Amino acid sequence: MKKVVKFGGSSLADAQQFKKVGAIIREDPSRVYVIPSAPGKRFSGDDKVTDLLYRMHSKASKDEDFGVELEIIRERYQEIIDGLGLEGFSLEGEFAQIERRMHQNPDSNYAASRGEYLNGRIMARYLGYKFIDAKDVIFFDEHGVLDSEKTNEVLSKCLEENPKAVIPGFYGRGFDGQVKTFSRGGSDITGSIVARACRADVYENWTDVSGFMVADPRIINNPVGIETITYRELRELSYMGASVLHEDAIFPVRHEGIPINIKNTNKPDDDGTWIVESTCQKSGYVITGIAGKKGFCTVLISKALMNSEVGFGRKVLQAFEENGISFEHMPSGIDTMTIVVHEDEFMHKEQRVVSAIHRLAQPDSVEIESDLALIAVVGRGMKSMRGTAGRIFSALAHAQVNVRMIDQGSSELNIIIGVDNNDFEVAVRAIYDIFVKTRI
Structure with missing residues (x-):
């Protein structure tokens, strides 16, 4: 059994959430490839690190001072490192490089990708897994579209050589050799790409809800959950606004017939929602x-x-x-x-x-x-x-x-x-x- 596990921003917002994620991974030895998102909101009114990075880039591109944003981001990561007790581990060199890049050649793709990159560095150290930079294994073509075949070929070989690894989500290498990001929520796609490349048995996507709900909980109070949904049903719902999973995340795993399991980091024993190619299981309701x-x-x-x-x-x-x-x-x-x-x-x-x-x-x-x-x-x-x-x-x-x-x-x-x-x-x-x- 081989599982790829992706954790969303709310699952990695602080050291306490990191510890939950670490326990989930260590509890199941088959969870061998980990895709982290950037730290999300810790509480209502908090900033996502990706939003802070975009704000930093916006100021840098206008030649304005971005020191406040950079310091907030630095403190967020340092709090996680300290909370995990990672003695002797530092991201100061990485932050110095980010600061230089923002002064010399501010690029929005590079800036936005650093959230996942830095979280990946911390996660790899925390778990004792190999760190693989997504820029080295995920490729986009000259039109900015994922080069699926090249990515799969290079990534498959890399994963064969590294039985346990952390690969940051959300970005890869553009045709010009520079960092290029997927659209927001693109870490879901990275997880799917990795699952295909290693021919995983399951792609687990961990978030802050126990799978898909029949309807939007912002409209329906405490809606019932969906136990099993097909790829086609998911595409229809995602396209029309259901937002638990990025709508493009199904294509790589669907190609290989790999099921996706949406799970809740805060309630890991919940079954969540299974996303499959087809199922003979009848839904509890006429509609999904x-x-x-x-x-x-x-x-x-x-x-x-x-x-x-x-x-x-x-x-x-x-x-x-x-x-x-x-x-x-x-x-x-x-x-x-x-x-x-x-x-x-x-x-x-x-x-x-x-x-x-x-x-x-x-x-x-x-x-x-x-x-x-x-x-x-x-x-x-x-x-x-x-x-x-x-x-x-x-x-x-x-x-x-x-x-x-x-x-x-x-x-x-x-x-x-x-x-x-x-x-x-x-x-x-x-x-x-x-x-x-x-x-x-």
Whole structure:
């Protein structure tokens, strides 16, 4: 048995949390590769180290004094070192290098990556594991995209030579040889990459919650947890706002059929959530999860006999492509076509897009409506259960929520509902109540 374990920022925020992590790793000898994040918040109102690093870089890039931020960061790490009793261990040389770099050539990727790098140094010393700099084993191509094959080849060889190691999350080496980071939360991706490279049996992702919840706990008080979820279900929920795991973290492990187990550092005995390719295990409910986002708008294009005009949809989408706007959903009728886009992407380019639609597709009319929230109801169990959509719409009607849009693919894995931004929370509660609370 071989496990890769990734620990989030809240799990490594201070020395006390480090000790919990150390106990978890030492309790199971199969936890051989460790991916740390940067220290997160210790309490409400505290700063994440990554945010402090970005703030430091911002000041350095404007040739302003960043000494205050650097000293706060230095103190955070020193408190962890002292709390762990790591005598004779120092990061002063690393901090001197960071300070020089910020004076000479401030780079945001380099600055942001130091949080994970420094935590990795501490973790390796604390555990007695080998430290492997992610910059030496994770590579991006000339387009800034992960070079999966080169990374897997180099990393696999490195891990074969090092049976126990700490690899910092969040960053690698860019095509120009400099440090390059993933998007925020990218340590999840690093863990997945390492799990693939060593052909792990399990990728454990440790955080401050016991897995995925059926709905957002900020909207639903104490929602039930999800025991097992498929990669496809997870992608749908993550894309629509569920935030326990980075949405791109599933691809490397899915390639190798490696399951992910989301676990709670503060409650290590909880089962958490298992993420798998497929499962014959039935969910306790018809749905697996509910997730959503606010801030969308719809562009309604109308044209008589649209359905008989070959290439009409392509012409409309070309107008969005020309302006660099991606679309979310595209429900349509015989003579109408609706494009759903992010409002903040669209609002500054509205007139250009509308002009392009008229030029390319020559519609009868183009109407724009804003303040739309999208809710995804996701579940592998919906396909075999009659009346799921009816129950959703009955619940929303009972809650006096007007449904502005409906989109359901033929896979029946998810149903997308559009409601007013102001109705978003009410709608999520209504759907949760009908499927989970009352189970009508």
